[in-house]
Amino acid sequence: MKAWIVATDAHIGELVQAADGCEQITLVAVGWNGGANAGCDRVIRIQGADEVPLEALAPAVVAHVAAQDDDCVIVESTQAGRVFAGALAIALHAPVLHSVQSVAERNVQLARYGGLVTETYATGGAVVLLVDGVSDGTNGTALIETVDATGYAARVTRYDAPVGGSVNLDQAKKIVGVGRGFKEQEDLHVAEEFAQALGADIACSRPLAEGQNWLPRDRYIGVSGQKVSPDVYIAVGISGELQHMAGVRGAKTIVAINSDPKAPIMKQCDLGIVGDLYTVLPQLTAAIQQG
Numbered sequence: 001m002k003a004w005i006v007a008t009d010a011h012i013g014e015l016v017q018a019a020d021g022c023e024q025i026t027l028v029a030v031g032w033n034g035g036a037n038a039g040c041d042r043v044i045r046i047q048g049a050d051e052v053p054l055e056a057l058a059p060a061v062v063a064h065v066a067a068q069d070d071d072c073v074i075v076e077s078t079q080a081g082r083v084f085a086g087a088l089a090i091a092l093h094a095p096v097l098h099s100v101q102s103v104a105e106r107n108v109q110l111a112r113y114g115g116l117v118t119e120t121y122a123t124g125g126a127v128v129l130l131v132d133g134v135s136d137g138t139n140g141t142a143l144i145e146t147v148d149a150t151g152y153a154a155r156v157t158r159y160d161a162p163v164g165g166s167v168n169l170d171q172a173k174k175i176v177g178v179g180r181g182f183k184e185q186e187d188l189h190v191a192e193e194f195a196q197a198l199g200a201d202i203a204c205s206r207p208l209a210e211g212q213n214w215l216p217r218d219r220y221i222g223v224s225g226q227k228v229s230p231d232v233y234i235a236v237g238i239s240g241e242l243q244h245m246a247g248v249r250g251a252k253t254i255v256a257i258n259s260d261p262k263a264p265i266m267k268q269c270d271l272g273i274v275g276d277l278y279t280v281l282p283q284l285t286a287a288i289q290q291g
Helices: 013-018 054-064 079-092 185-198 206-211 242-248 277-290
Strands: 002-007 024-030 042-046 072-076 100-104 107-112 117-122 127-131 144-147 174-178 201-204 232-236 253-258 271-274
Touching: 002 013, 002 079, 013 072, 013 100, 013 127, 024 054, 042 054, 054 079, 072 079, 072 100, 079 127, 100 127, 174 185, 185 201, 185 232, 185 277, 201 206, 232 242, 253 277
Parallel strands: 002 024, 002 072, 024 042, 042 144, 072 127, 174 201, 174 232, 232 253, 253 271
Antiparallel strands: 100 107, 107 117
């Protein structure tokens, strides 16, 4: 089994690891120089014009991924990557699989139900895998071949940054997650002040991003949201249902602040604080600021 990795930036550490059981790895670097190619045997660089969105280069990606019946195509799970995965699946007549844990000869291990169980998928042909890149790759010695970047006739004419800016929770060492324990959107400043004092990023549970729209979707942690692995994750006003906890399984330490001592998260955290978040957070913020 040979592997093809399709990535739009240098966060290919997990992608290369997923392909570790394959006999040959070809990296298709779309929109970047492909220098972080340690572990790869060959690099194909596809570079479009600055005003051309990466998604428009899908035809070029399909043209240069010459996967055979027993090969796997590992695609970085980003917005552009999911477009590439769909185009490749159609061209190769292959299924698209996600939540990949490992790849072996004609077998793919998949996490199911938030990682509680593992499914073994026997490929029987080419397969497209969506994998989170997460960690940076390192520079390798593979020769980089720049190829034709012909794509769709599309270009970016305007870019509107999301309110509050974007965040890369993959790389965050400290994260404060907020949930439905907050009564009003304006009350989130209590958590923001705490996170600022702690030097942490703000994240949230799904209802705050997709139901109440209090925070951008890129801050949502859960089964269908971000998967994070910080040194410490502090869940504030989050009950701790399976869908959310699946996104923080990689955290080294989980701290919960909740007024309900019987909340599910209390059985899954390393440290639980039972109390009103409107009282606990200001006290913690003051303690941190005072040193």
